[in-house]
Amino acid sequence: MQPDGSADWLDLLNTPLDVSAATAFVTSPRAGAIDLFLGITRAEISPAGSELLALDYQAYESMALRQLAGLASQARARWPIQKLVILHRIGRVPLGDPSVLIAVSTPHRAHAFQACQSIIDELKKQATIWKQEVWADGSATWVHEQKT
Amino acid sequence: MTITIHLFAILRDKAGTARATIELSKGTRIIEANQKLVEMYPAIHPYLAKSAFAVNEQYVSPDTELKDGDQLALIPPVSGG
Numbered sequence: 608m609q610p611d612g613s614a615d616w617l618d619l620l621n622t623p624l625d626v627s628a629a630t631a632f633v634t635s636p637r638a639g640a641i642d643l644f645l646g647i648t649r650a651e652i653s654p655a656g657s658e659l660l661a662l663d664y665q666a667y668e669s670m671a672l673r674q675l676a677g678l679a680s681q682a683r684a685r686w687p688i689q690k691l692v693i694l695h696r697i698g699r700v701p702l703g704d705p706s707v708l709i710a711v712s713t714p715h716r717a718h719a720f721q722a723c724q725s726i727i728d729e730l731k732k733q734a735t736i737w738k739q740e741v742w743a744d745g746s747a748t749w750v751h752e753q754k755t
Numbered sequence: 756m757t758i759t760i761h762l763f764a765i766l767r768d769k770a771g772t773a774r775a776t777i778e779l780s781k782g783t784r785i786i787e788a789n790q791k792l793v794e795m796y797p798a799i800h801p802y803l804a805k806s807a808f809a810v811n812e813q814y815v816s817p818d819t820e821l822k823d824g825d826q827l828a829l830i831p832p833v834s835g836g
Contacts, residue, residue, distance in 0.1 A: 646836045667763055667828055670812040695835060707836050727836065735809070736835030737764035749765045751832035
């Protein structure tokens with residue numbers, strides 16, 4: 608659900624991410640720049656030679672939502688952000704679909720680029736979200752499943 | 756005191772549960788709680804060394820003392836994005 612007023616749009620969704628809605632949300636007469644980042648489910652081949660079918664995302668949702676709010680407020684403290692969207696898929700995401708969307712609007716483009724990059728980098732480092740690779744041979748592996 | 760444990764990703768699969776409740780004596784630290792969890796779910800042992808911890812939805816050090824009612828999350832390396 609998009610928030611009303613000046614609040615940021617931060618959510619975890621089990622439905623496709625709506626790029627048009629996010630772009631419209633961050634559009635503002637005071638913002639001369641919008642930077643939009645989409646992280647896309649990319650084709651891969653497993654070590655066993657199987658093709659990737661999809662990614663399954665799991666999250667510690669309450670903590671991840673709190674983290675998204677933290678990322679938003681840290682970014683707002685550093686850059687003159689007008690409007691901000693951070694959305695992440697949970698559940699199954701087919702190949703070629705976006706799994707994460709960041710949209711930032713600022714008066715000038717340099718700040719929009721910087722804020723968008725910082726938010727996605729920090730999200731990937733911190734946010735309590737995990738992806739499992741689902742392969743055509745029926746196997747599934749958590750990313751970073753290594754034992755030691 | 757009663758602590759609720761939240762498990763995710765590989766830890767959830769290996770333990771066969773998303774959530775557990777354990778009884779610990781007052782002042783138990785996370786690293787000590789982990790020993791009890793490994794007794795309950797031996798299959799998670801190889802994956803705990805790389806895991807981080809959160810109490811009540813904030814990352815904390817493994818030396819943190821737990822309090823009654825705490826929500827302890829075992830967080831294997833995250834891979835969002």
